[in-house]
Amino acid sequence: MSEPQRQHPVAAITKALDIIRGNFITILILIFIGGGDQAVFTLYWILGTIVALLVWGVISWLRFSFQVEEGELRIEQGVLIRKKLYLTSDRIQVIDISAGIVQRLFGLVAVEVKTAGSSSKEAKISALTQSKAEELKEKLRHGQAPQAVQEAEDEEEKKFVKKYTLDTKDLLIAATTSGRMGVALSVVGAIFSQIDQLISEEQMYQLIETHIPRSTSLSLVIMSAIAILVVAWMLSFVSTIIAYYDFEVEVRDNELLIGRGLFERTQLTIPFNRIQAVQVKEELMRQPLGYVSLVIESAGYGDSQGNSATLFPLIKKGDMYTFLEEVIPEYNYTINDGYQRVPRRALRRYLLRMLWWTLPVILLAWGTVPYGYYAWLLLVPAMLLGYQQYRDAGIRNEDGTLVLSSRLLSKKTAIVKKYRTQATIIKQNPFQRRLNLHDFTVHVASGNQGRSFGVRDLADDTVYEFWQWMEVSEKVSTDPQKNNENGYMPPIEG
Structure with a gap:
């Protein structure tokens, strides 16, 4: 791929569709507003816009070229303003392969490349054959010569370990x-x-x-x-x-391949050494049925909106441990017991939080909706949810792994490796100070912005115990008084 190449001509259509998708709300508003005597004018305006977008797409396709030279992806694009984008392979974090409706009609795929860092860049090649996409992926990841690509593909096949799929019933x-x-x-x-x-x-x-x-x-x-x-x-x-249509997880020696989607088929490749944490989510409606979903937090990896990657959308809680042991055994820890819970004096704070969040809704309904005084009945489920939040909050550590449990509506349990944490934060506001309580939060790299997990209103001694465990410092004691005497206190926000 040393010579500049063009995409498949279908890229002209996908470019026009991308513009329509980006302005979809505006188009809908114009359609709804247009009517009566202006209906014919609106129709001509829409048809003219579609033709103009297709012409723009063709020109964009002609003006787009890419090549890989010395391990660097070089892209030149732009209709009126010519842009050159160079992405070196050592900074490339994510190479995703997806296929929308148009691509799948022609047997093509799109390749999206993202770099790391706060000044991250991304590039998208909208229409390539599957073989060219795989060749481009291998060259950017391993810097291989074209003649070595087939050998690399054969080697990848040997690395295949196991595949998991979501059946129709679970979907x-x-x-x-x-x-x-x-x-x-x-x-x-x-x-x-x-x-x-x-x-x-x-x-x-x-x-x-x-x-x-x-x-x-x-x-x-x-x-x-x-x-x-x-x-x-x-x-x-x-x-x-x-x-989640046709969801599948393919386990290989060094990475996971996650594919899903009905209209747009996406394939996400996540190396094991990029996984930062695993979340176990127990949705409000799924928890009584014994189902959970698994989510991966990984550095630089996620969907196009920066969300976490779904490892498996639905699995029986009892089968989860077997699945984790076979896929990512490093994160196979029990999530049911062994926690240090929040103290009973924190219950009032959990209940009051739900009261303050529910009260504006009740007052608004009471003053604006007929029979709105029935909204006061919302206090019952709100208080029950606050109590359940208090019951589910907890933290524990085991073998260099931190497990944090909390609930907003759904219960979430985060399994975080100590060596993967990027920051540990302790917060205390004046109301918590009166009750000797702290919030404890850890931050890991995930996607482009990172992800935080925490437990609210833990007792002081519990917070300092886990701070000491995270810091591995002789200066830190589980006794706050000794920390004051030694002149050492962890940074506290609030």
């Missing part, structure tokens, strides 16, 4: 119990906020009176809430199916 359970309801609810709320663009209030009331003539105001409010929840659940169900 449906994962979609049914998905934790994406919150995101789906926000989408539904945004849609309903714009409903007046499609139907007037008079038409809405007429529709209600015609089809629900006997409904009372209270039943209407209840039915509306149920309808919103059902629509949000359906969106959550469909999005989960699309995201």
Whole structure:
């Protein structure tokens, strides 16, 4: 690949689609606003824009070239302004291969390359054959000559250890119990906020009176809430199916290959030496059924939005330990017992936090929604959730590994290697000082911005014990009074 090369011509279409996707909300707004006498004009405007984008895509394809020279990926692109991007192989962190709908129609894939560091750069080659993509990946990762690529591919086949897949039954359970309801609810709320663009209030009331003539105001409010929840659940169900369709994890000697997606097939390669932590998530709806999901935190690796990589979206809690032992045994630790829990005096803080978060919602509903005084009933589940947060919070260490358990809505257990932590932070506000409590947080590298795990309102002696274990310093004592006498205190935020 020493000579400059072009992408497959399909890249012209993918470029136009990327622009449409980036301005999708704007296009929808123009479609909804356009109507009546302006409908024909709006149609011509949309068709003209699509043609212009396709022409722009063709020009972008002609002006895009790439080559690998001396272990360096060199890309030249730009229609009006010519840009040159050079990515050296020693700084490349991520090489992802994906295939959207258009690429899959033509048997092509896209290659995305990202570098490390605060000034990270990324480059995307939108349309290559699978063989060229694999060749490019091997050259950037290992700096191999073209004649050695086939030997490297043969060697990769020998490194294959095992493959795990998500069957249809578990995929449906994962979609049914998905934790994406919150995101789906926000989408539904945004849609309903714009409903007046499609139907007037008079038409809405007429529709209600015609089809629900006997409904009372209270039943209407209840039915509306149920309808919103059902629509949000359906969106959550469909999005989960699309995201985790044909999910598979391939275990090799030195890395994991994670593939998933219905419309856009993505393949993420994660070297074992880049894994920083593992999260075990017990979603609110899955926990009673005994299911968990596993997430990997890895340096420089994640999806296109910078989120953590899903190691497995749904697995029985009892089978999780066998899976971890076979895939990443370094992180196979029990998550059920052995914790040092938060003291009982911290319970009031967990309950008060839920009170302060719930109270604005209750007051808003009380003042604006018919029968809004029923919102005070939200205090019951809020207090129960606060109590469960208190029960689930804990921390323990074993064999150089830190295990932290906490809950917001879903219970999350982080398994972190001590040597992988980049920072340890202790926080204490004035209210915690009166109760001799601290927040304890560790930070690891993950994606581009890192990830933090913590436990709130731990007792002082517990915090100093784990601080001492993290620091391995003779200066630090589990007794705060001795730390004061020795003139040593860990940095405390707050």
